[in-house]
Amino acid sequence: MRSQTHSLRRNAVRWFGSLLIASLIVPNVFGAGATIRFAADSSGTGGAFIKKACDAWAQKTGNKVEIISRPTDASATLQQYQQYWAAKSPDVDAYQIDVIWQGIAAPHAVDLKKYFKDDEVKAFFPRIVANNTVNGKLVSVPWFTDAGVLYYRTDLLEKYGYKEPPKTWEELAAMAKKIQEGERKAGKPDFQGFVFEGKASESVTCNAIEWVYSYGGGVIIEPDKKVTINNPHAIKALQTAKSWVGTISPAGVVTYGEEEARNVWQAGNAAFMRNWPYAYALGQDPKSPIAGKFDVTVLPKGGENGKNSACLGGWNLMVSNYSKAQDAAADLAKYLDSSDSQKQRAIELSLLPTLPALYSDSDVLAKNAWFKNMLDVLKNAIARPSTVTGADYNQISTAFFQSVNKVLSGGESAENAVKDVEKVGKRLMR
Numbered sequence: 459m460r461s462q463t464h465s466l467r468r469n470a471v472r473w474f475g476s477l478l479i480a481s482l483i484v485p486n487v488f489g490a491g492a493t494i495r496f497a498a499d500s501s502g503t504g505g506a507f508i509k510k511a512c513d514a515w516a517q518k519t520g521n522k523v524e525i526i527s528r529p530t531d532a533s534a535t536l537q538q539y540q541q542y543w544a545a546k547s548p549d550v551d552a553y554q555i556d557v558i559w560q561g562i563a564a565p566h567a568v569d570l571k572k573y574f575k576d577d578e579v580k581a582f583f584p585r586i587v588a589n590n591t592v593n594g595k596l597v598s599v600p601w602f603t604d605a606g607v608l609y610y611r612t613d614l615l616e617k618y619g620y621k622e623p624p625k626t627w628e629e630l631a632a633m634a635k636k637i638q639e640g641e642r643k644a645g646k647p648d649f650q651g652f653v654f655e656g657k658a659s660e661s662v663t664c665n666a667i668e669w670v671y672s673y674g675g676g677v678i679i680e681p682d683k684k685v686t687i688n689n690p691h692a693i694k695a696l697q698t699a700k701s702w703v704g705t706i707s708p709a710g711v712v713t714y715g716e717e718e719a720r721n722v723w724q725a726g727n728a729a730f731m732r733n734w735p736y737a738y739a740l741g742q743d744p745k746s747p748i749a750g751k752f753d754v755t756v757l758p759k760g761g762e763n764g765k766n767s768a769c770l771g772g773w774n775l776m777v778s779n780y781s782k783a784q785d786a787a788a789d790l791a792k793y794l795d796s797s798d799s800q801k802q803r804a805i806e807l808s809l810l811p812t813l814p815a816l817y818s819d820s821d822v823l824a825k826n827a828w829f830k831n832m833l834d835v836l837k838n839a840i841a842r843p844s845t846v847t848g849a850d851y852n853q854i855s856t857a858f859f860q861s862v863n864k865v866l867s868g869g870e871s872a873e874n875a876v877k878d879v880e881k882v883g884k885r886l887m888r
């Protein structure tokens with residue numbers, strides 16, 4: 459009897475021991491088997507990069523990842539997410555969320571301070587961490603950042619006798635006109651001077667806030683809650699942009715998002731483009747018709763007395779409050795957000811890391827020399843009024859992008875547009 463108990467106990471000890479050893483060899487043996495549904499980019503090289511990284515994490519941990527495809531348009535993505543959030547849906551565990559949605563997402567997010575140590579959080583740009591912290595909750599961790607930049611064709615600037623990219627929007631318009639006329643005469647009837655994102659969505663909010671700010675017209679609603687959009691500088695900025703449509707920019711630019719603008723640009727059919735950093739790696743791909751023929755610089759100023767302005771963008775990782783696998787989802791977020799992964803992504807996709815240390819990394823700079831100027835651009839980048847409007851941000855942005863799009867399409871005057879936006883802003887700030 460006694461020896462039987464002994465052997466039982468010995469077996470139990472052995473069994474427990476091997477489990478312990480197995481858990482050391484195969485990490486996460488206890489928590490393995492979760493399927494993380496991750497709402498993220500799925501298309502193009504960006505989607506392929508995310509898929510590969512998720513697969514690597516799955517392999518390492520014994521979990522699975524299913525990517526829930528988000529629309530490429532930011533505003534459409536928010537609509538999709540809001541359906542999950544309204545339903546408190548456990549069907550999505552982790553989300554890739556925009557820098558402007560922190561107030562909207564906050565009630566649906568797990569506080570990531572639970573999973574990211576202080577020094578891990580401190581390694582990110584403090585400005586983004588502050589942006590992503592709502593009432594003390596770390597709603598999401600910074601994944602990649604973004605800033606609007608000007609792409610220009612170095613070969614064409616040289617061909618038409620320009621030594622430098624334009625410093626003001628007025629210079630840009632003059633250069634774009636001359637190059638467009640010349641290229642059309644030379645047998646390229648579809649050639650455009652300047653492409654940008656004019657679509658009635660978050661895309662044009664970013665473009666238009668850059669124009670307005672560059673002319674000294676503020677940021678719609680200032681951090682002190684003053685609604686400033688109805689001012690002569692903002693009106694001048696919108697009128698200037700309107701004057702491009704159908705002259706140096708195609709009439710169809712009012713329906714362009716980022717990818718539509720990039721397609722025209724990358725086919726070699728535009729002299730200038732406003733876009734985000736992701737378009738760099740794609741344009742420099744050896745198969746791209748414009749590889750080696752373009753460069754990136756800061757967006758122009760609004761006139762001689764204007765300011766350079768870049769809209770601050772970027773995407774972040776959030777774990778859903780309604781997820782049944784929060785620990786595993788947070789572990790995936792941490793894996794995707796590691797310095798190694800961010801570095802690889804900067805090299806392959808020219809996406810801006812959220813770890814300042816990577817801006818002096820020699821491998822990153824070897825591929826993207828222009829990143830060395832981006833720390834400064836990011837420091838001065840203008841935030842959309844999402845902190846001050848919080849959960850109501852989409853209301854002010856929608857009012858703004860609809861009105862701006864109408865101005866560009868010729869359906870409303872700039873004077874009336876800013877009045878309409880002001881009304882919405884004042885209602886929200888009451």
Ligand code: GLC
Nearest residue numbers: 532556557604660661771772
């Ligand atoms: C980019 C930016 C994002 C912005 C969006 C608008 O993805 O990173 O912040 O909202 O463009 O189209």
